[in-house]
Amino acid sequence: MATNGNSYATTKPPPNPSPLRNAKFFQANMRILVTGGAGFIGSHLVDRLMQNEKNEVVVVDNYFTGSKDNLKQWFGHPRFELIRHDVTQPLLIEVDQIYHLACPASPIFYKYNPVKTIKTNVIGTLNMLGLAKRVGARILLTSTSEVYGDPLVHPQDESYWGNVNPIGVRSCYDEGKRVAETLMFDYHRQHGIEIRIARIFNTYGPRMNIDDGRVVSNFIAQAIRNEPLTIQSPGTQTRSFCYVDGLIRLMEGSNTGPINIGNPGEFTMIELAETVKELINPKVEIQHVDNTPDDPRQRKPVITKAKELLGWEPTIKLREGLPLMEEDFRKRLGITRTP
Ligand SMILES: O=C(O)[C@H]1O[C@H](OP(=O)(O)OP(=O)(O)OC[C@H]2O[C@@H](n3ccc(=O)[nH]c3=O)[C@H](O)[C@@H]2O)[C@H](O)[C@@H](O)[C@@H]1O
Numbered sequence: 511m512a513t514n515g516n517s518y519a520t521t522k523p524p525p526n527p528s529p530l531r532n533a534k535f536f537q538a539n540m541r542i543l544v545t546g547g548a549g550f551i552g553s554h555l556v557d558r559l560m561q562n563e564k565n566e567v568v569v570v571d572n573y574f575t576g577s578k579d580n581l582k583q584w585f586g587h588p589r590f591e592l593i594r595h596d597v598t599q600p601l602l603i604e605v606d607q608i609y610h611l612a613c614p615a616s617p618i619f620y621k622y623n624p625v626k627t628i629k630t631n632v633i634g635t636l637n638m639l640g641l642a643k644r645v646g647a648r649i650l651l652t653s654t655s656e657v658y659g660d661p662l663v664h665p666q667d668e669s670y671w672g673n674v675n676p677i678g679v680r681s682c683y684d685e686g687k688r689v690a691e692t693l694m695f696d697y698h699r700q701h702g703i704e705i706r707i708a709r710i711f712n713t714y715g716p717r718m719n720i721d722d723g724r725v726v727s728n729f730i731a732q733a734i735r736n737e738p739l740t741i742q743s744p745g746t747q748t749r750s751f752c753y754v755d756g757l758i759r760l761m762e763g764s765n766t767g768p769i770n771i772g773n774p775g776e777f778t779m780i781e782l783a784e785t786v787k788e789l790i791n792p793k794v795e796i797q798h799v800d801n802t803p804d805d806p807r808q809r810k811p812v813i814t815k816a817k818e819l820l821g822w823e824p825t826i827k828l829r830e831g832l833p834l835m836e837e838d839f840r841k842r843l844g845i846t847r848t849p
Contacts, residue, residue: 539564543605543647545597545638546612548576550718551652551710554754555609560584568605572596574626575614580717597634598626601641607761608649610638613687615654617680617802618723624682631686632693639697642704650706650761651694653768656684657709660806665776667812668709668768678804691768698766706760711772711811714831715754716838726751729783730835733790734845738797742805745780745798750810753826753834765819772811773824785828790836 542559546552547569553576559565566589569581573594584590595601597612613630614620620627635651642649658666659674674684697703714726721731729739752773760769777785783796816822826834840846 540607541566541568541605542607542609543568543570543603543641544609544611545570545634546576546610547571548573548578548580548592549611549615550576550580550715550722551615551713551754551757552576552609552611553580553717554715555611555757556581556584556590558758560587560590563589565589567591568593568603570595570597570601571612574623575616575619575719575722577719597637598629600637602644603641604645605641605647606645608638608642608647609652609757609761610635610649611652613652613683615683616719616723617683620683621679621802624679627682628686631683631690635690635693639693639703643697643701648704648706648761649694650708650757651690652757653687653691653707653709654684655709655711655770655772655809655811656680656806657688657691658806658809659684660804661808664808665774665810665812666770668770668815675804679802680804695766705766706763707767707769708757708760708771709768709811710752711770711809712749712751713754713772714751714835716835718835720839720842725749725779725782726832726835727839729786730790730832730839731843733786733794734836734839734843736791736794738795739783739786740797740799741779741783742799742801744801745783746778747801747805748776748778748808748810749782750774750776751782751828751831752824753831755824755826756816756820756822759820759822763820765815767815769815769819770811770813771816771822772813773828774810774813775828776808776810777828782828786832789829789832 548571568591658672694705698705718727756771
């Protein structure tokens, strides 16, 4: 018999089983993969999942925008594992659920490497769907309010198809997420994969990158550093800011979605700047600067589906959430509040 020069397999008995084989290993009931788990939303999700001692959590992240720092509280924990991996490459592991969050989310970062961003959304999502199919896992995609583009209906419910520029500088992200949603539904219809889709609206909270470039983190960092708050013109454009929350209910529920996860409270950027100024630094200046192309002029979620199907609605108001983020930013910047 051909042994490829290795007679071991045919002539020797297998080695004795490792003495560890008989040890009592910990076995969690649910093994959960979180892609992008070292990021801002991902790491908060990991904290919640780890609170359930039946869960074992595997995080994959390429650290393009995520940071190990966000997960350091779990290093060495027997139910936690961290893998440096880029989701544009296939991943072969055994899991029961997949939270697929991996993708740069700040316009500054996704525009910095648009090709990588769309690859993450398309190839990364295909790889995770392939994994879900192979192991029979349920998969949740964090999509975005950006799928509504610069919306022509206001507020936006999930039935709105959006108004998106397919060739603009934001397309790598918004069209990328739209294709990711399409892939999710195609795998669901063709292969029977269990899917969940959340459309997240402008989330903020502790652990956002200080230089993330999104408006809430920019204004808070600027107010703390006593630099002018940069309102991009015209300043009357609106967003609805939601304190990070809500994904586990969607995963555990029976509805595929898409479901809007957001806070219906709507603010102009001028109002946001004035609120940050009042709460964090009344002396800070406000500066009007140019905007970027295709910036959506208004955005506000209808959250009836989230309320009725998930029993979820946001509980933290902007005025309560901003100070929590201020506290986190001050700690990381090492700048205490002067009376
Ligand atoms: O969370 C969402 O729903 C999506 O929207 C965000 O995009 P965007 O809403 O444009 O987020 P920001 O970059 O924070 O901008 C919000 C508004 O603030 C303005 N802005 C931004 C930064 C700044 O310093 N000043 C300022 O006035 C922008 O012009 C824009 O009108 C991101 O694309 C995604 O992270 C996310 O999926």
